[in-house]
Amino acid sequence: MFVEVQAATAFSFLRGASHATELIHTAKFLGLHAIGIADRNTLAGVVRAHIAAKAAHIQLIPAARLVFRDGTPDITCYPTNRAAWSRLSRLITLGKGRAIKGNCALDLTDLLEHSQDQAILIHAQDETALPALASHFRKRAWIAAKRRYRDDDNLNLKRTADLGLHHFLPILATNDVLYHAPERRRLHDVMTCIRLGTTLEKAGLALAANGERHLKSAEEMTRLFRDHPQAIAASHHLASLCKFNLDELSYEYPDEPVPPDATPDSHLTYLTWQGAARRFPQGIPPDIKSTIEKELGIIKGLFYAAYFLTVHDIVCFAQSAGILCQGRGSAANSVVCYCLGITAVDPTEINLLFERFVSMERREPPDIDVDFEHERREEVIQYIYTRYGRHRAGIAATVIHYRPKMAVREVGKVMGLSEDATAALSAESWNAGETLWNDGRLEEIGLDPKSHIVQRTVAMARELIGFPRHLSQHVGGFVLTRGRLDETVPIGPAAMEGRSFIEWDKDDIDALGIMKVDILALGMLTCIHRAFDFLAQRGVHFTTLADVPREDPLVYAMLTRADSLGVFQVESRAQMNMLPRLKPKEFYDLVIEVAIVRPGPIQGDMVHPYLRRRQGLEDVHYPSPSPEHGDANELKMVLGKTFGVPLFQEQAMRIAIEAARFTPQQANQLRRAMATFRNVGTIQTFFDQMVDGMVSRGYERDFAERCFRQIEGFGTYGFPESHAASFALIVYVSAWLKCHHPAVFAAALLNSQPMGFYAPAQIVGDARAHGVSVRSVDLNMSLWDSHLDEDATLRLGFRIIGGFRTDWASAIVHGRPYRDFRHLASAGLPHAALVALADADAMRSIGLDRRAALWQVRGLEREGKLPLFAGLPLAVRKAKLPVMPMPEQVTADYQSMSLSLKSHPLRFLRTRLIGEGAMTCAQANNISNGAAFFTVGVVLVRQRPGSANGVVFATIEDETGTANVVVWPSVVVTYRSAVLGSALLEVRGRIQRTAEGIVHLVAEHLENRTADLRNLDDDTITGPPARADELPRSRDFR
Amino acid sequence: MRRILSVWLPAWPIRRLLREGWPADRPLATVENHGGQRRIAAASRLAETQGVIRGQSLAQARAVCPALVVTDADPDADRAALTRMANWCERFSPLTAIDPPDGLWIDITGCAHLLGNETTLAKTIAKRLAPCRVAIAGTPLAAQAASRAATSQPIEVISPGSEQAALQALPVTLLRLDAHVVAGLRRVGLRTIGDLASQSRADLIARFGAETNLRLEQAVGKSPHLITWLREKQPLSERVAFAEPIGTADDLAGMLDLLSKTVCARMEAEGVGGRRFVATFYRVDDLTPAIEIAMAKPHHDASRLIKLLAAKLDTIDPGFGVEAIALNVLESAPLPPRQCNMNGTLQSEDLSTVIDELANRLTPDRLWRPIPQASHIPERASSIAPPLDAIPAWPHPPGERPLRLLRPPEPIEASAPIPDDPPILFRWRGAVHRVQAATGPERIGAEWWRRSDPDERFRDYYRVEDQAGARFWVFRIGLPGQDRAPEWFVHGLFG
Incomplete structure (x- = not known):
C-alpha cells in the first residue's frame, strides 16, 4: 500500500502551495493511511500537520527535506525515534546558525554526524555522495523514484533503479508533492514568480510544465509505477519504520528556581504563604486562604509548580534590579500569583476566576504575560539568556502571513497588472470577507471586474491570503526547557543582533504543552519609574505601584473631567469621550473604563445599555432562559457586577457555557477561533451553535446575536476582567501622578518617548495649561533628559532636539559653564552638535539668538579646518543680519524640536481668521448644541476606526486648545483630499453637545488651508510642508 | 558685451507628455525614484489644483487625487525634446543651448536688430x-x-x-545653489540676492562655500560663465551636375560610381557608416525619380554601395x-575603421553582405x-527576429522535438489504452498507422494566465514510430472520462 512520504507544505516558503491541513484532508480523502510532511530545511510546519493528522486519524511522519550548499543532492530525513528527532533538530539549528536569518547552510558531513537512527530518502540526480550515504545509512536509505510526466520518464525510472542497484540502495516511489490538488498549480506558478521576482509572462521555462505534483491516490501511484512495484512497497516499509510521533516530545520545566532540598510543589507552597503574609499584614482572610489552598491543589495536580517558580524567579530579578513590572492577562486571576508578587490585582477587590487561567479540564499550560519598563526590558532578556543559556532559552516565533494588501500587490505584479492598478487594488484591501475586492468596489477604483486579468488577479490573491511568508521573532514570548531546547525544535538567528528564536509559534507551543513566558514592554512603566525617581529627589519615596495612595477623590474628579492627556490607556479621543459619561468614582470603575472602549463591547452594542443602566435610566434585568430550561438567575452570577451587560471577555465566554451549553473546551475553541485573523469558515458553525443553543433555551434571538457579535469583536483585543484590573492599577497611578505632580509627570513622559498617544508638543502644552512653567532647551542649563529645577520649572532636555546624540549631551555638560561663543567654540564639541544647538535656539544664555548663533557656527566650519590658523585666537565677527520674525521662529522651533514654547502657529493667522469670521477652538467648544461653527486648526491626528463604518475622527488644535471633529462618510467622500491631505484644516458645520458636556464638531464643509502655514515662513520649506507636528503614524490611516 | 536670452518652459516634462498625446483633461504627474520611495517629479496644473505637489510621495498624491495619471519621469527624453527645441531656435541665433531641466539659452549678441529690437525679439x-x-x-x-x-510679466529685458x-529683490533660490545651502541662507535671514550681495565676500565663502560666491559673481558679471553651445551636424551628401544631360545606363552607372566613391571616402574620414542611402536623379523635365537602398549594418564600402545601386x-x-x-x-551611425590583414587586404566579409543583397531584392x-x-x-517555443540580431542560446528542451511543427496541428483518430498510455494505432490523412514503439506521455499544461487560450486542458504528447519506421509527434487533449471527449492531433514529424 502506497504512502506518500515527501509532501511540502506552505512552510517551504513560496515553494509549497498548500496548507498542512489541506494535505492531511486530501490524504484522508484519497485513502492514504499515512503521509510524510517534509519542508525545506525547517520543522516549522510539523505541529500543524500533527494536529490535523490526529484529528483525521492518519499517521503523520514528521521529517525535513535537507537542501545542501555543497552540491549534495536534496535528502529528506525521517527521524525514527525521539533521539533521532533531537539530532535532526540540532542539525537544522547548526545549519541556521551558520547563515543569516531565514537561510540554512548544510554540508553532507553535518548530516553524516547526525545520522544515527535516521532514515533518508535521496533525491539523487547522479552518483554524487551515494557511496558515502549508502555505507552510512545501511538499511535505512532509499533513492527517490519520480514520474515527472516527461518524455523520458520510463528511461529515467530505469536509470534510477539501475543507480540504486549499483549502490545497493532500493528505490522508493514518491510524487514529491508540492500541493494537494491539481488546481493549485496556478498558485504554485504565482509563488514561483514571486520567488524569482518575475512575471508569469516572462518566467518561461522556470515554471513547471504541468501540474502533476499533487497528492495522488495509491491506485494511481501503483499504476504509474507498475513496472517497479518494489518502489511502492518501499514507501510502505519506510512508513512502518518511522513510528516517531510528536506527542513523544514531553516537556520539562527548568529546575533552577528550586533549591536542592525541596520539590517544586513544596517550594511553591512555601513562597506562596510567605508572600501572602506580606500582602495581608493584618492576617489572611479565610476565603483567600481557601482559594490559595484550592489553587495550590490544582497546580500540584497538573504539575505546573515549576512554571510559577520560573516566572517568580524572573520577577524577583526585575525587582532586585529596580525594574518596575507587573503581570497581566489571565494570570491576574490567580491569588498565588498575587502572593508571589507576579501580579498586582488584589483578590479582595476583584473576583478572580482561577479557571480562566488554569483548569483541570483544559489541560493547557498556563501562560503568564509580564510587562516590564520598556527601556529596561533588554536587561531582563539578557538575564534569562545568562541564567538558562542560549541552548535552553529561546524566543517563540510568529508567522508572518500574506495579508490582503501584500497579497494583491505581489500577485498584481506577477500577473503583469500596471502599477497604478495594483496600487489601487492594494489600497482597497481593508474590507473583510466577501466584500474584499467585490465587483462594486472594483468599479469604484476604476478597474473592470469583467476583465480577465483582473479576475485572475483577485482570485489568486484571495488564495494567497493566509499563506505564511516568513517567520519572525515574537515580541517577547520565551520558551525555557530543562534539557537542550534545540533537541526539541530548531533555533535560528533573528534579524536583531544577539537574538535567536525557535521555529514554532505560540499555537504550536500550546499544542505541545510547552511552557512560555511573555516578557513584554510597557512604556508607561518606564514613565512611572522616572516619575518615582524625580519624586525621590523631592523627598517622596515610592518603590512599587502599590505604594501610591489609593482611592484619592481628586484623581477621580480629574478623570471625570476627561483631563487625561498622558494617562495610561484613557488618553485617546474615544476614552476621553467615555470618561465624562462613565464618571469613575472608584477603582472598579477604572477596570470597566479600560475594558469598555474596545471593539468587543462596541461591536456587541453593549456600551449604551451599560451606561444607561449605570446612570439609572434603565432597569437592570438579566436575560434569562425560559423556565423549563433553566434557572432564571443563571446569568446573574456572571453579569452581576456589570449591571447585567456583558463587558469582559470571560463574561461572554461564560454566557456561551451557561446559556448556550458550550463545554469549556468548546468555549475555549471559540475564543481562539476569534483571536486569529484567518477565520477559516468555522465562525459560522460557532455562530449557529451559540445562537441556536441560546434561543432553544428560551433566550431572545437579538440578545444571543449581540453576544456573539461581542465575542467576535473581542478577537485579539479581548480583555479579561483580571487583565483590565492590572491595567486599571497603572491607570490610577499615572493619573495620580498627573493630578498631584504635573511637572514631574510631564518630565517623565517626555523622557520616556516614544510612547503614548500624543507628541511632546501636546504634552508640553497640556503641562503649561496646568500651570507648569516650562523652559526651553539651553546650552548651559539643560541635560540630556528633561528635568525639574529647584523651583519646579520644567527644563526641556537635549533629547527633544531632532537628531541630537547622547554623547554630545555629555560633552556639553562636561564643559560647562560657557561664557561666550569663543569659549564654546574652543571646547572641542563636534560641529554638528553646535549646528543642532543653534538651530534649536539654545544659545540664548551666551547672548546669541538663533540667527546670530547660526551665523557664528557656520563661520567655524572653515576656520576650524585650516591648519595654518590653528594656533591663532578665534575671530568672532558680528553679523548684520535681519531680525527673525516670530512666525519664522516658531516654524524653525517646530522643525528642530517638533514643538515651540514661543507661540502657536495659528496665533499669527488669528487676525486674518477673525477677519474671515472664524472662531477659535475654545470658542467652538463653548457654543450650544446645534449651533453653527467655523474654525481652523492644525491637524493632530486622524482616525478611521474599523468599527465605525467609514467615519473619520480628527483632532485639530489652535493656540486656545483642541477640538474633536467628526466627519461622516458622505462628507469624507466629497472632501476626501482635504480630509486626507491637510496639515491645516478649515471646518464648518454644526456642534453636537451631549448631556455630559462632550462636544463634537460635526463637519459639513472642509477645506485644506495648508498653504497658509507655508506662507508663514515664505518658502523655507521647499518640499511638501512639514506638518506642524508629527504624530505616531500608526494611529493614522493605514 | 554679450546679451544672453533665457527661456523658461515651466513644467517642461508635462508639456512634453501632453505633446506626445497624454490626456490633457486628467491630472497628470511624473514619478521618480528617490531613495527607494516613489515621489512626484512634476505635476500638471490640473493635478496641482487637486493637491498634488512636487516632492510628495506617490502614495500621498494618490490619496489626495485618486484619479491621478502617472508615468515614470524620463529625464533623457526631456533633454532630447529640449535639444530639439533648442535646434529649432537656431532661426533666431546660431548659438543656442539647453538649460536643463526646463530652459534654453540663446546668445543674441548682435542678432536683436534682425527682428527689431531686443524687446520685440523677446x-x-x-x-x-x-x-x-x-x-x-x-x-x-x-x-x-x-x-x-515670479512676476506677471512674460518678458524682462535688463x-x-x-x-x-x-537681481536685488529676487530670491536666492534662483541662483541655482544646492538646497541645503539655500536652506542655510534662509535660516540666517539672507533671502534675496541683494541680501547676499551685501555680505562681505570672506564671510560668505567661509560660511556658505566658494560656489555660492562664484554664482553671485557670475550673475553680476564679475566672473565668467561658460556655456556649451549646440552644434548641428552637416548632412552627408554629394551632387554632380553635367554639362549635357546623360541618359544611357552606362553613363548613369559611371556617375553613380563616382558619387559613391566620394561619399564613402567622406564617411570613412569621419568614421561613420551609412545605413540608408537615396540617389536622386534630376531630369530635364523636372521629374526626380530616386533609388533608395537600406543596409542591415552601417558601412562605408563603395563597391558594395555601387553594386546595390546598380541592381x-x-x-x-x-x-x-x-x-x-x-x-x-x-541615416548614418558611427563605424570604426576595419582591421587589415598583413598583406593589405581587408578581412573577410560577413553574412551581412548577402543579407543586404537579399533584403534589398526582396523586401526586408x-x-x-x-x-x-x-x-x-x-x-510558442520559438519566434522570429531580424536576421542579424544577436540570438540567445537555445535552451535544452525537456524532450525531443521535431524540427517542423504543423500549423495548425491536424486532427487524427486514435485508439489508446486508458487512461494515458500511448496510442496503438491512428488514422491520419486517410492512412492508418500501426504504432510499433512509443514514448510518453509528456504532459504539458496550458498557460493558464493567457486570455487567448480558450481550452485550458493539458496535452499529453507521445513520440510514436509506425510500422514503416516513420516517426510522428502526436498529442491528446483531455482525458477519457471527462465531460468532453479527448481529441487527438498530430503536431509534427521527425526526420
Missing part, C-alpha cells in the same frame, strides 16, 4: 514658445534668474550693466535626359531567423 520668442517666460541680460545667470522670477540692481538602376527612366544626380546618406521583412522563446507550449 516677444516673438515668447509668443512662439508659449507658455514660457523670457528674459534678456548681460550674463547667462542673470537672464536665467530673471526668467524664473539693460546692460544693471544686472545687480535687477536597382533599371527602375529609373531617364526620360529626355538627366542633368544632375545627388547621393544622400539619410521577408528575411527572418528563428529565435528561442521561453515557453513550454511547443508552438
Whole structure:
C-alpha cells in the first residue's frame, strides 16, 4: 500500500502551495493511511500537520527535506525515534546558525554526524555522495523514484533503479508533492514568480510544465509505477519504520528556581504563604486562604509548580534590579500569583476566576504575560539568556502571513497588472470577507471586474491570503526547557543582533504543552519609574505601584473631567469621550473604563445599555432562559457586577457555557477561533451553535446575536476582567501622578518617548495649561533628559532636539559653564552638535539668538579646518543680519524640536481668521448644541476606526486648545483630499453637545488651508510642508 | 558685451507628455525614484489644483487625487525634446543651448536688430514658445534668474550693466545653489540676492562655500560663465551636375560610381557608416525619380554601395535626359575603421553582405531567423527576429522535438489504452498507422494566465514510430472520462 512520504507544505516558503491541513484532508480523502510532511530545511510546519493528522486519524511522519550548499543532492530525513528527532533538530539549528536569518547552510558531513537512527530518502540526480550515504545509512536509505510526466520518464525510472542497484540502495516511489490538488498549480506558478521576482509572462521555462505534483491516490501511484512495484512497497516499509510521533516530545520545566532540598510543589507552597503574609499584614482572610489552598491543589495536580517558580524567579530579578513590572492577562486571576508578587490585582477587590487561567479540564499550560519598563526590558532578556543559556532559552516565533494588501500587490505584479492598478487594488484591501475586492468596489477604483486579468488577479490573491511568508521573532514570548531546547525544535538567528528564536509559534507551543513566558514592554512603566525617581529627589519615596495612595477623590474628579492627556490607556479621543459619561468614582470603575472602549463591547452594542443602566435610566434585568430550561438567575452570577451587560471577555465566554451549553473546551475553541485573523469558515458553525443553543433555551434571538457579535469583536483585543484590573492599577497611578505632580509627570513622559498617544508638543502644552512653567532647551542649563529645577520649572532636555546624540549631551555638560561663543567654540564639541544647538535656539544664555548663533557656527566650519590658523585666537565677527520674525521662529522651533514654547502657529493667522469670521477652538467648544461653527486648526491626528463604518475622527488644535471633529462618510467622500491631505484644516458645520458636556464638531464643509502655514515662513520649506507636528503614524490611516 | 536670452518652459516634462498625446483633461504627474520611495517629479496644473505637489510621495498624491495619471519621469527624453527645441531656435541665433531641466539659452549678441529690437525679439520668442517666460541680460545667470522670477510679466529685458540692481529683490533660490545651502541662507535671514550681495565676500565663502560666491559673481558679471553651445551636424551628401544631360545606363552607372566613391571616402574620414542611402536623379523635365537602398549594418564600402545601386538602376527612366544626380546618406551611425590583414587586404566579409543583397531584392521583412522563446507550449517555443540580431542560446528542451511543427496541428483518430498510455494505432490523412514503439506521455499544461487560450486542458504528447519506421509527434487533449471527449492531433514529424 502506497504512502506518500515527501509532501511540502506552505512552510517551504513560496515553494509549497498548500496548507498542512489541506494535505492531511486530501490524504484522508484519497485513502492514504499515512503521509510524510517534509519542508525545506525547517520543522516549522510539523505541529500543524500533527494536529490535523490526529484529528483525521492518519499517521503523520514528521521529517525535513535537507537542501545542501555543497552540491549534495536534496535528502529528506525521517527521524525514527525521539533521539533521532533531537539530532535532526540540532542539525537544522547548526545549519541556521551558520547563515543569516531565514537561510540554512548544510554540508553532507553535518548530516553524516547526525545520522544515527535516521532514515533518508535521496533525491539523487547522479552518483554524487551515494557511496558515502549508502555505507552510512545501511538499511535505512532509499533513492527517490519520480514520474515527472516527461518524455523520458520510463528511461529515467530505469536509470534510477539501475543507480540504486549499483549502490545497493532500493528505490522508493514518491510524487514529491508540492500541493494537494491539481488546481493549485496556478498558485504554485504565482509563488514561483514571486520567488524569482518575475512575471508569469516572462518566467518561461522556470515554471513547471504541468501540474502533476499533487497528492495522488495509491491506485494511481501503483499504476504509474507498475513496472517497479518494489518502489511502492518501499514507501510502505519506510512508513512502518518511522513510528516517531510528536506527542513523544514531553516537556520539562527548568529546575533552577528550586533549591536542592525541596520539590517544586513544596517550594511553591512555601513562597506562596510567605508572600501572602506580606500582602495581608493584618492576617489572611479565610476565603483567600481557601482559594490559595484550592489553587495550590490544582497546580500540584497538573504539575505546573515549576512554571510559577520560573516566572517568580524572573520577577524577583526585575525587582532586585529596580525594574518596575507587573503581570497581566489571565494570570491576574490567580491569588498565588498575587502572593508571589507576579501580579498586582488584589483578590479582595476583584473576583478572580482561577479557571480562566488554569483548569483541570483544559489541560493547557498556563501562560503568564509580564510587562516590564520598556527601556529596561533588554536587561531582563539578557538575564534569562545568562541564567538558562542560549541552548535552553529561546524566543517563540510568529508567522508572518500574506495579508490582503501584500497579497494583491505581489500577485498584481506577477500577473503583469500596471502599477497604478495594483496600487489601487492594494489600497482597497481593508474590507473583510466577501466584500474584499467585490465587483462594486472594483468599479469604484476604476478597474473592470469583467476583465480577465483582473479576475485572475483577485482570485489568486484571495488564495494567497493566509499563506505564511516568513517567520519572525515574537515580541517577547520565551520558551525555557530543562534539557537542550534545540533537541526539541530548531533555533535560528533573528534579524536583531544577539537574538535567536525557535521555529514554532505560540499555537504550536500550546499544542505541545510547552511552557512560555511573555516578557513584554510597557512604556508607561518606564514613565512611572522616572516619575518615582524625580519624586525621590523631592523627598517622596515610592518603590512599587502599590505604594501610591489609593482611592484619592481628586484623581477621580480629574478623570471625570476627561483631563487625561498622558494617562495610561484613557488618553485617546474615544476614552476621553467615555470618561465624562462613565464618571469613575472608584477603582472598579477604572477596570470597566479600560475594558469598555474596545471593539468587543462596541461591536456587541453593549456600551449604551451599560451606561444607561449605570446612570439609572434603565432597569437592570438579566436575560434569562425560559423556565423549563433553566434557572432564571443563571446569568446573574456572571453579569452581576456589570449591571447585567456583558463587558469582559470571560463574561461572554461564560454566557456561551451557561446559556448556550458550550463545554469549556468548546468555549475555549471559540475564543481562539476569534483571536486569529484567518477565520477559516468555522465562525459560522460557532455562530449557529451559540445562537441556536441560546434561543432553544428560551433566550431572545437579538440578545444571543449581540453576544456573539461581542465575542467576535473581542478577537485579539479581548480583555479579561483580571487583565483590565492590572491595567486599571497603572491607570490610577499615572493619573495620580498627573493630578498631584504635573511637572514631574510631564518630565517623565517626555523622557520616556516614544510612547503614548500624543507628541511632546501636546504634552508640553497640556503641562503649561496646568500651570507648569516650562523652559526651553539651553546650552548651559539643560541635560540630556528633561528635568525639574529647584523651583519646579520644567527644563526641556537635549533629547527633544531632532537628531541630537547622547554623547554630545555629555560633552556639553562636561564643559560647562560657557561664557561666550569663543569659549564654546574652543571646547572641542563636534560641529554638528553646535549646528543642532543653534538651530534649536539654545544659545540664548551666551547672548546669541538663533540667527546670530547660526551665523557664528557656520563661520567655524572653515576656520576650524585650516591648519595654518590653528594656533591663532578665534575671530568672532558680528553679523548684520535681519531680525527673525516670530512666525519664522516658531516654524524653525517646530522643525528642530517638533514643538515651540514661543507661540502657536495659528496665533499669527488669528487676525486674518477673525477677519474671515472664524472662531477659535475654545470658542467652538463653548457654543450650544446645534449651533453653527467655523474654525481652523492644525491637524493632530486622524482616525478611521474599523468599527465605525467609514467615519473619520480628527483632532485639530489652535493656540486656545483642541477640538474633536467628526466627519461622516458622505462628507469624507466629497472632501476626501482635504480630509486626507491637510496639515491645516478649515471646518464648518454644526456642534453636537451631549448631556455630559462632550462636544463634537460635526463637519459639513472642509477645506485644506495648508498653504497658509507655508506662507508663514515664505518658502523655507521647499518640499511638501512639514506638518506642524508629527504624530505616531500608526494611529493614522493605514 | 554679450546679451544672453533665457527661456523658461515651466513644467517642461508635462508639456512634453501632453505633446506626445497624454490626456490633457486628467491630472497628470511624473514619478521618480528617490531613495527607494516613489515621489512626484512634476505635476500638471490640473493635478496641482487637486493637491498634488512636487516632492510628495506617490502614495500621498494618490490619496489626495485618486484619479491621478502617472508615468515614470524620463529625464533623457526631456533633454532630447529640449535639444530639439533648442535646434529649432537656431532661426533666431546660431548659438543656442539647453538649460536643463526646463530652459534654453540663446546668445543674441548682435542678432536683436534682425527682428527689431531686443524687446520685440523677446516677444516673438515668447509668443512662439508659449507658455514660457523670457528674459534678456548681460550674463547667462542673470537672464536665467530673471526668467524664473515670479512676476506677471512674460518678458524682462535688463539693460546692460544693471544686472545687480535687477537681481536685488529676487530670491536666492534662483541662483541655482544646492538646497541645503539655500536652506542655510534662509535660516540666517539672507533671502534675496541683494541680501547676499551685501555680505562681505570672506564671510560668505567661509560660511556658505566658494560656489555660492562664484554664482553671485557670475550673475553680476564679475566672473565668467561658460556655456556649451549646440552644434548641428552637416548632412552627408554629394551632387554632380553635367554639362549635357546623360541618359544611357552606362553613363548613369559611371556617375553613380563616382558619387559613391566620394561619399564613402567622406564617411570613412569621419568614421561613420551609412545605413540608408537615396540617389536622386534630376531630369530635364523636372521629374526626380530616386533609388533608395537600406543596409542591415552601417558601412562605408563603395563597391558594395555601387553594386546595390546598380541592381536597382533599371527602375529609373531617364526620360529626355538627366542633368544632375545627388547621393544622400539619410541615416548614418558611427563605424570604426576595419582591421587589415598583413598583406593589405581587408578581412573577410560577413553574412551581412548577402543579407543586404537579399533584403534589398526582396523586401526586408521577408528575411527572418528563428529565435528561442521561453515557453513550454511547443508552438510558442520559438519566434522570429531580424536576421542579424544577436540570438540567445537555445535552451535544452525537456524532450525531443521535431524540427517542423504543423500549423495548425491536424486532427487524427486514435485508439489508446486508458487512461494515458500511448496510442496503438491512428488514422491520419486517410492512412492508418500501426504504432510499433512509443514514448510518453509528456504532459504539458496550458498557460493558464493567457486570455487567448480558450481550452485550458493539458496535452499529453507521445513520440510514436509506425510500422514503416516513420516517426510522428502526436498529442491528446483531455482525458477519457471527462465531460468532453479527448481529441487527438498530430503536431509534427521527425526526420
